[in-house]
Each structure stands twice: as C-alpha cells, then as structure tokens.
Amino acid sequence: MTQIIPTAEPFLFLGEPSKPACLLIHGFTGTPKEMRWMGEFLNQQGYTCLGIRLAGHATEPEDMIRSNWTDWTASVEDGYHILRGVTDNIFFVGLSMGGVLSLIMSARLAVRGVVALSTPYKLPDDPRLKHVDWISKIISYLPKSAEEPGTGWFDQEAWKDHISYPRNPIRSIGQLDRLLAAMRAALPQVRVPVLLIHSKNDSYVLPDNIELIYADLLNASDKTKLYVTGSGHVVPRDAARQQVFQYALEFIQRIESTKASS
Numbered sequence: 001m002t003q004i005i006p007t008a009e010p011f012l013f014l015g016e017p018s019k020p021a022c023l024l025i026h027g028f029t030g031t032p033k034e035m036r037w038m039g040e041f042l043n044q045q046g047y048t049c050l051g052i053r054l055a056g057h058a059t060e061p062e063d064m065i066r067s068n069w070t071d072w073t074a075s076v077e078d079g080y081h082i083l084r085g086v087t088d089n090i091f092f093v094g095l096s097m098g099g100v101l102s103l104i105m106s107a108r109l110a111v112r113g114v115v116a117l118s119t120p121y122k123l124p125d126d127p128r129l130k131h132v133d134w135i136s137k138i139i140s141y142l143p144k145s146a147e148e149p150g151t152g153w154f155d156q157e158a159w160k161d162h163i164s165y166p167r168n169p170i171r172s173i174g175q176l177d178r179l180l181a182a183m184r185a186a187l188p189q190v191r192v193p194v195l196l197i198h199s200k201n202d203s204y205v206l207p208d209n210i211e212l213i214y215a216d217l218l219n220a221s222d223k224t225k226l227y228v229t230g231s232g233h234v235v236p237r238d239a240a241r242q243q244v245f246q247y248a249l250e251f252i253q254r255i256e257s258t259k260a261s262s
Contacts, residue, residue: 008033008058008163011051011083012082013043020089020112020256021048021078025098027118027234028176029144029165031058034095036235041245047252048086054098056172058163065140065169069179069246072097076105089156091115091252095236096205097176100183102113103194103213107186111192113222113255115248118233120205121212122180123173132174141167145204152203152232154239163235184216193222197235197244224251229251 005021016022022042024035032051039049054075072089077091092114094102099119106114128135139147144167145151153159157246194217210225218225226247231240 003059004053005031005163008053010053010156011036011039011049013039013049014086015043015048016046017087018044019048020091020250020252021050021083022091022093023076023083024049024051024078025079025092025094026051026054026057027096027098027103028172029057029061029064029168030095030098030234031163034234035093035098035236036120038093038245038248039243042249042252045249048083050079050083052076054101055102057165058157061141061165061167061169064165065136065171067172067175069182071176072101072179073105076101077109080105080109080111088261091255093117093248094119096102096120096233098178100179103190104179104183104186106192106194107189113195113252115195115197116174116213117197117235117244117252118199118205119196119209119213120180121184121209121216123177125205127176127179132177136169136171136174139170142170142173144168147203152201153234154201154230154232155237158237158239160214163236187213187216188218190217191219191221193251193255194220194224195248196225197228197247198225199228199233199235199236199238199240201229201231202233202235
C-alpha cells in the first residue's frame, strides 16, 4: 500500500534539453498536486518540470510533525540535484512556504531565478509562537481558519479536488516560524531575478507580505511584483491560475532572453 495520498505524488515532466528546468515546490501542509497544473503548463512550453514532495507532506499529519524546517530545505536541495542531471539552468517556482524555500535556497544554490507565489514574510503576531514547542506537547493541531473550509476559493470545483492536511500541526507552525526567520535573513543575499505574485483576495497570507519581501530583496539582479484578483491563496489552482502561469512564463522567457543577448 502506498504511503502517499493518491494524486498527490511528486511528478517529473521532461522537456527540451536546450530549455531551462523548473523545480516546483508546494506549500505548508500541501502536496505536489498544488503545482501540477503549473508544471503541465510550463512543460507544454518545452520546460522540464519537477514537482517535489517536501518531507512529511502528502502522507499523514504525524509525518509532518516529525519533520523539521531543515528537512524541507533538504527536500529542495534533493530536487535541485536531480534537475542538475538534466541541466544547470534551473528556476525555482514555489507556492507559499514553497516560495519561502525558493528564496532561501536561491541564496545557497546556483539558479537562474525564482517565482514566488503567495509567499509569507512572517507569521501574524501571536504571543503563543514563543511557546509553540511546549504547547504542541499538549495540543497537536490548530484549525487552518475560523471560516468554513473552501471559503477563500473562487473556483469551487478546483477546491473540491484539492488535497492538503485539514489542520495545521502546532509543532510544524513553530518550524515554519524558524524557516521564515531564515528567509528574512537570506533575502539580502538573493542576487538572482525574482518574480513575486500575490492575489489581492488572499485572506490566508495577506497581500502586504509581498511588499515586505520586495523591500528586503536589496541585491536581487531583477525584481518584479505582480498582483492578481479573483483568486484565493492557492493561486496555481484557483480561478486566476492561467494568468499566474502566463506571468511566470513571461518572466522565465525574459530572463532567458537577457542571458542570450549578454
């Protein structure tokens, strides 16, 4: 019996050897399925696309509780080295925590650029964050939102097909907080081109996060921020996804054309 939730498996779509490869990284409690449609779109344009599964994800929540934030960075590094077997011309494309990981690892690894979707800068202020490790020994999970599940989605059919853990493991929230601190420290060291995309209708990670990240990208060789509307947090699966895909494609093509002309 497989451990991975059916339809949430990692994926690899081989493209044209002369074109870049894209490492697609899903979000906190999410699965590679969040990035699959985007991977299919980019692959149709000739790009090799690898959608990785972060440690502890797409199986059962207890696996995530046992994972640390460094396990998630290691998952990204694994995916990067798999793609290095195809090309050394690699872009990171990450959703939410996947965007956080993309930015951190772009400061450590040789990549061409980053597309970060719905990416948080920090967690909302909450005094419990300082005590999350011992709280997690008493309470294992917290609801993701006070709203009904699926409330933030504009494409309800896509939401019905979405897969993620239904609650947030409290210990993992503490690990995410540490990961975000690592990202904030890394942002001034990011020197590659970065595209930030956020939905103005995102009620899970508020849109002001994109402005904070953009401001801290002090040394990025090229940085762009774009907003979409009519989408919730999971922009590569919600109603504005085609716009998001096109923005990402145009960014990759522009960075590639700059390389070709230099």
